[in-house]
Amino acid sequence: MRIREPRGFGFYALALFFCAFVLFLYGPMIAIFVLSFQGPEGGLVFPMRGVSLHWFAKLMEGVGVVDIWAAFGRSLRLGALVTALTVIFSLLASLAFRKKLRFGSALFFVTVASLIMPSIIVSLGIGLSFRLLDSGLKGLFTAVGWEGALESFTTTMGLYSSALGAQLTWTLPFGLLVMFSVFNRFNPAYEEAARDLGATPWQTFRHVVLPLIGPAVVGVAMFGFTLSWDEIARSSQAIGDLNTLPLELQGLTTTVTTPVIYALGTVTTVVSFIVVGVTLGLMALLARRRRGGAQR
Amino acid sequence: MQAPGIATEAAALREAAPAARRAWSLPAWLQAMPMSLVFLLFFLVPLALIVAVSFWDASEYELIPAFTPKNYINVFDGCSNMSELCVTFKTYLSTFKFCFLTWLFTLVIGFTVAYFLAFYVRTPGMQTLLFVLCTIPFWTSNVIRMISWVPLLGRNGLVNEGLLKLGFIQQPLDWLLFSPFSVVLAFVHLFTFFMIVPIFNSMMRIDRSLLEAARDAGATPWQTLWNVVVPLSRTGIIIGSIFVITIVMGDFVTIGVMGGQQIASVGKIIQVQTSYLQFPLAAANAVILLAVVLMIIWALTRLVDIRKEL
Numbered sequence: 001m002r003i004r005e006p007r008g009f010g011f012y013a014l015a016l017f018f019c020a021f022v023l024f025l026y027g028p029m030i031a032i033f034v035l036s037f038q039g040p041e042g043g044l045v046f047p048m049r050g051v052s053l054h055w056f057a058k059l060m061e062g063v064g065v066v067d068i069w070a071a072f073g074r075s076l077r078l079g080a081l082v083t084a085l086t087v088i089f090s091l092l093a094s095l096a097f098r099k100k101l102r103f104g105s106a107l108f109f110v111t112v113a114s115l116i117m118p119s120i121i122v123s124l125g126i127g128l129s130f131r132l133l134d135s136g137l138k139g140l141f142t143a144v145g146w147e148g149a150l151e152s153f154t155t156t157m158g159l160y161s162s163a164l165g166a167q168l169t170w171t172l173p174f175g176l177l178v179m180f181s182v183f184n185r186f187n188p189a190y191e192e193a194a195r196d197l198g199a200t201p202w203q204t205f206r207h208v209v210l211p212l213i214g215p216a217v218v219g220v221a222m223f224g225f226t227l228s229w230d231e232i233a234r235s236s237q238a239i240g241d242l243n244t245l246p247l248e249l250q251g252l253t254t255t256v257t258t259p260v261i262y263a264l265g266t267v268t269t270v271v272s273f274i275v276v277g278v279t280l281g282l283m284a285l286l287a288r289r290r291r292g293g294a295q296r
Numbered sequence: 297m298q299a300p301g302i303a304t305e306a307a308a309l310r311e312a313a314p315a316a317r318r319a320w321s322l323p324a325w326l327q328a329m330p331m332s333l334v335f336l337l338f339f340l341v342p343l344a345l346i347v348a349v350s351f352w353d354a355s356e357y358e359l360i361p362a363f364t365p366k367n368y369i370n371v372f373d374g375c376s377n378m379s380e381l382c383v384t385f386k387t388y389l390s391t392f393k394f395c396f397l398t399w400l401f402t403l404v405i406g407f408t409v410a411y412f413l414a415f416y417v418r419t420p421g422m423q424t425l426l427f428v429l430c431t432i433p434f435w436t437s438n439v440i441r442m443i444s445w446v447p448l449l450g451r452n453g454l455v456n457e458g459l460l461k462l463g464f465i466q467q468p469l470d471w472l473l474f475s476p477f478s479v480v481l482a483f484v485h486l487f488t489f490f491m492i493v494p495i496f497n498s499m500m501r502i503d504r505s506l507l508e509a510a511r512d513a514g515a516t517p518w519q520t521l522w523n524v525v526v527p528l529s530r531t532g533i534i535i536g537s538i539f540v541i542t543i544v545m546g547d548f549v550t551i552g553v554m555g556g557q558q559i560a561s562v563g564k565i566i567q568v569q570t571s572y573l574q575f576p577l578a579a580a581n582a583v584i585l586l587a588v589v590l591m592i593i594w595a596l597t598r599l600v601d602i603r604k605e606l
Binding site: 007010011014015017018021022024025026027029031032035045046056088089090092093095096097099100101102106107110111113114116117118119121122123124125126127128129131132135144165166167168172176200221222224227230232233236237246247249251253254261262265268269273275276280 | 312322324325326327328330331332334335337338339340341342343345349358359406409411412413416418420426428432433435436437438439440442443444445446447448450452453455457458487488517528538539542543545546547549550552553557563566567570571575578579582585586589593
């Protein structure tokens with residue numbers, strides 16, 4: 001056993017700083033959790049005037065003119081799609097980067113550029129592209145005299161076109177970087193062993209590589225969902241007519257003056273926490289199974 | 297004599313394997329295709345269109361392809377007047393101010409937290425636990441984290457109530473919420489994450505024997521920190537700085553919500569112009585913002601190669 005040095009003044013000062021930081025991170029969030037259980041007469045600030053589920057009940061009825069539950073559903077569906085595409089595309093691309101890939105460094109450069117590009121520029125660009133596409137299509141319909149299409153056509157912008165693309169420009173770089181950091185530490189000896197034993201590339205991938213990188217893939221999925229679930233800046237100008245939940249929420253901050261907005265905040269945060277909890281649990285489980293398998 | 301038999305068998309397998317690989321393995325370019333297409337369609341093409349449209353003309357209801365510097369002239373309207381700053385310069389100045397303050401605070405806080413986690417927490421399990429504790433809020437909604445300051449900083453919030461009760465102030469403080477103060481506070485609250493993660497990552501790669509060597513050579517803890525830890529964490533510091541600076545330079549959501557929609561920023565100008573469908577003007581502003589951000593990043597990346605550090 002190693003003999004431990006006594007902890008010095010530096011440790012206690014830094015530990016105190018760390019605790020203060022954690023309080024700074026979580027304190028305000030706890031405040032709105034508590035306030036979302038505000039009594040019916042209570043307001044946006046402390047003190048609590050009783051404890052009730054009143055504001056959650058109000059939330060169930062909807063907030064003003066906004067159909068919050070429809071937005072909730074849209075965000076969930078879009079998040080699920082973004083998650084699936086982020087996992088598949090990042091995994092495929094990271095596998096490609098392990099081979100000889102022409103234009104590999106160009107693709108990497110674009111990925112990093114997309115990550116650090118100010119979101120409003122990406123959003124404006126996508127909104128603009130779809131508007132030009134719309135007017136191009138309208139021009140085309142007019143030119144070929146297709147009256148029916150011209151009348152029914154409104155816009156190509158939407159949740160599953162422009163907004164999906166906008167969110168992918170944000171989630172894919174995270175996905176690829178996570179996969180990169182895993183494969184940089186990946187020992188290719190396992191694959192060579194599998195290959196030498198006659199495994200096909202698919203078998204090698206399915207039974208050797210995938211179990212080893214499993215926790216990271218789950219992590220990429222979590223990035224995909226939580227980033228999409230909260231995304232505002234990139235989808236804001238590229239969303240079309242129907243808003244996602246965070247966009248509605250952003251609008252509500254200026255108009256809603258009751259604790260119903262805290263109740264909504266609590267609900268969306270609980271969804272995020274469930275996703276993070278499930279992910280971390282799954283990652284731990286996969287890691288344990290891997291270790292267990294190694295011992296067997 | 298069994299060995300040669302096994303050898304030939306293994307050789308046969310090895311010969312068969314590449315054939316199977318050819319049959320199954322997708323070519324690299326095909327695997328990279330979906331991601332490349334997304335970036336082409338939703339990143340490169342839109343960027344090219346922004347640059348093109350920034351030179352276009354527009355009427356009330358449509359965009360007119362042209363090649364005119366009019367939008368840029370419009371952006372810098374009045375900027376030749378030396379006695380008073382024009383709107384564009386003023387906005388950039390205020391955005392730079394937010395950017396600098398946020399960068400400073402996130403760097404100091406992020407570095408200290410990462411330093412504590414990397415060098416003072418002894419067991420890896422505890423290290424992971426505390427690290428996850430710092431990152432969990434990042435996975436929750438930013439807008440919720442912004443409005444969660446309202447019950448604390450509002451006119452009747454906890455801070456004002458507390459200060460009033462203690463007798464430090466006679467009137468509630470107005471500058472706590474919907475002010476430049478609350479904007480910087482929210483930025484630091486939201487984005488210190490982007491400093492902690494890369495700096496912690498860099499610090500975990502520092503060879504511990506270097507610290508011991510420094511101590512054995514007689515360096516004080518501060519000297520070790522400044523001459524060994526800081527230079528070796530440089531990559532993390534620079535990556536974190538790039539994140540924070542680019543986010544704040546283009547921000548309009550945080551400044552909007554925490555500034556009570558009263559404070560201008562470059563991102564907000566672009567957002568407002570876009571929502572009024574003034575695309576050429578918004579595009580010109582975006583090109584200028586892009587140029588400014590690229591210059592900052594270029595300056596920072598002179599100092600580091602990101603790809604080596606993952």
